[in-house]
């Protein structure tokens with residue numbers, strides 16, 4: 001994976017039939033992802049939504065090269081995460097992908113300032129790459145945070161710390177930013193400031209942005225939102241509309257309001273009409289219910 005130059009273009013991600021199974025300490029298997037097919041183009045901004053335990057963080061860990069899939073392929077920047085060497089995975093984690101973990105404190109050295117945190121975040125990059133990047137102060141300036149450069153972290157608000165955590169995450173010039181609930185625990189103003197930063201790196205550097213959120217307003221601020229349900233792609237939102245997504249095996253998740261009307265096991269009939277396809281519940285004799 002090339003880290004020879006400071007990256008200024010986004011990274012594409014592709015999932016082909018991805019299955020992730022965890023084995024618990026007690027020896028039980030937990031199926032977290034059950035066949036995810038997904039294409040995220042370079043430079044896209046995507047929100048991952050879904051109930052707790054649906055598999056969002058697992059997907060982020062696979063994109064970030066922290067996990068390898070149990071089955072299927074995760075292709076990041078043209079490299080198959082399940083096949084690359086440990087060394088290449090390490091280079092991917094330090095140069096290709098930037099991760100903003102949930103909660104600013106998990107991303108930052110608490111007793112250092114903004115500049116030291118950015119320099120620390122860049123420590124694993126090859127010297128040539130580090131030299132090609134803007135200085136920490138220049139980066140803070142370009143992100144509109146010049147005023148935070150000299151302030152110790154201990155004097156900053158939660159929103160300011162989160163913005164520094166963001167600056168440190170993107171400071172490697174990575175082409176893919178993965179952010180796990182980057183706006184949780186923030187005020188509305190700080191949330192909007194974080195969204196503005198995500199849009200800024202996407203616009204200025206072409207960075208692909210993938211974030212996990214439980215906040216529908218944050219998801220609607222992204223051009224594309226993907227809802228994960230029970231380890232599969234449930235639906236997609238684009239331009240304010242929700243769409244079902246046909247899976248490899250032809251399955252489509254019903255939207256929540258329809259799922260209530262068609263409980264599991266319901267017999268359904270499909271009828272082609274001039275306007276599309278009609279879905280109708282029938283009884284065991286095939287008669288309309």
Ligand SMILES: Nc1ncnc2c1ncn2[C@@H]1O[C@H](COP(=O)(O)OP(=O)(O)OP(=O)(O)O)[C@@H](O)[C@H]1O
Nearest residue numbers: 022023024030032051052053054055056057058059
């Ligand atoms: N290390 C692990 N060992 C065992 N099971 C795990 C592990 N990590 C996650 N799981 C399980 O995998 C499933 C998916 O978890 P994941 O954290 O990806 O969901 P999530 O959608 O991110 O949830 P949340 O919104 O609560 O963060 C859950 O059933 C979870 O309990």
